[in-house]
Amino acid sequence: MKKNIVILGATGTVGSKISEILLKEGHQVTLIVRDLNKVEKLKHLGAETIAGDITDVDTLTNAFKNADSAFILLPDNVKAENTRAYQRQVTGILIKAIESSGIKHIVNMSSLGSHMHEGNGIMGGTGEQEVRLNQLNDVNVLHIRSAYFMENFLRTIGLVKKMGINGTVADGDHAIPMVATRDVAEIAAKHLATLDFDGKNVHAVMGPRDYTYREFTSIIGKAIGKDELPYVQLPVEQVKQTFLGNGFSEDFVDNLLEMGTAIKSGFMNYQKRDDSTTTSTTVEDFVNEVYLPFYNKE
Template sequence: MHIILGATGHVGSALAQALLERSEPVTVVTRDAHKAEALRTKGAHVVQADVFDTHALHRIFMGGHRVFVLNPPAAPSADTVAEEHRSLRAILSALEGCRLEKIVAESTYGAQPGEGLGDLGVLYDMEQALGAGPVPFSAIRAAYYMSNWDASLDTARKEGKVYSMFPSDFRLPMVAPHDLGQFAAKLMLGPAESSGPHHVEGPQRYSPGDVARAFSEALGKPVELVETPRAQLEQAFESLGFSSAAARSYAAMTRATLDQHYEPPVKPVRGEVPLRDYIVALVRKSSG
């Protein structure tokens, strides 16, 4: 049995569907069972549990052989680093004593030690903790999710604008959730041995300007890219409802990405979904 945390999110649901398509037994863990109804109809076993309920989570893990770990993102109105460390501790505690064959976990490009670096620091700590455990472990270091641009559809459609914390011409690795789900399924079904970290990105690198052009093409109207100046990152995040602590953390994470404060992968795993196809599908789905 494959146990999947975060199965109602973009990546977790893509993984669940990839495994179900291969007729694999899947248990999806979610705080809201209604959100997993589509997966239930496809054959998944749905269990409702809060990630902070360590005892319930431990019982669920005991019923599986392989586990996919996705530490849930904290609400931006909270101190995201503190909350994500708290959820990580709960997951690690729930995994203790479970006789699992393998753990696959979703991490991120640029994962590195350091305080106040958002996911970069939290997910590095996750990698270190799981890697030091007794269960074979594989980390997926995912590129910037193309789904992060989903929220831009509304402003692109209504204002003809896409807002970005990155400069228009800054090319960065991006990846579609579908490609991450497919690669995660490969690891979940692979040998019970440690490997990675595996860097996964799309067919090529893209810029925010490419995103605006993709929206323009998909919507059939001009769409411009509006950049946030580097010096105004904290203010920009706070204007979106982020707490002061979260704004500082996300701004630091953005600067680390801009300055490429990490060792780039020599041979990343390449997904198949181009940015243009992802944006076109997003627009079509919203109009359906």
């Protein structure tokens, strides 16, 4: 049976893939986006689009009213002077829209590490959002706790090309779960379409296995013909100044960097791995099918 499904974040790496999957399955998909020009491909596939912002409670409420399910998330705001206050504001708006609309099934984009509420940077807000959504009455909520996105390595292509290194502020030798966003999208889309969850639940999505940043970098190096491509743990202050120079607020940057530097603490390895949390796309698959095309295009 085809469903009426609302998607927030349809221009993002996960939301866009969820939308495409559901549209190709024949569901009625409504996208709430700020820039309608960015979802032209999805409109051609049959999506209904509404120009709106995640802070517009009336737009969200009206969209949720006739929906069987909705995909929600906590988007970054790189200009926020107080990141946690911004996150709490968005969570409050989402909850008000859910309660006012009467929608019964919510798939919430969360993250591994959201069992903690301090010391994990940005994820402190996703953890708090989980708790607040769990307090909703008569609403079924599924939290997708995703591993570190493999797509994050696309952001350092410029560094690889210009400096001949790959690097972030994270420790290079601490293995964590890493996942391709297409695997996350497939799982989220299935839950949105089948409504196969009751009450409050967590579905962790952890990729095929744990990888270190150095191992990931080595796989990239082999693929691009630079077998000795090194991974370098970048100085926090240097990276911070780069972000600030790009117009990010200091509080957002501090939260972002805390998330990266805290990886070695093990907060990303809390979730137990089993068949339900393990997905198929390996780093080798990702590098060959996604990273290389981006690398060659840049």
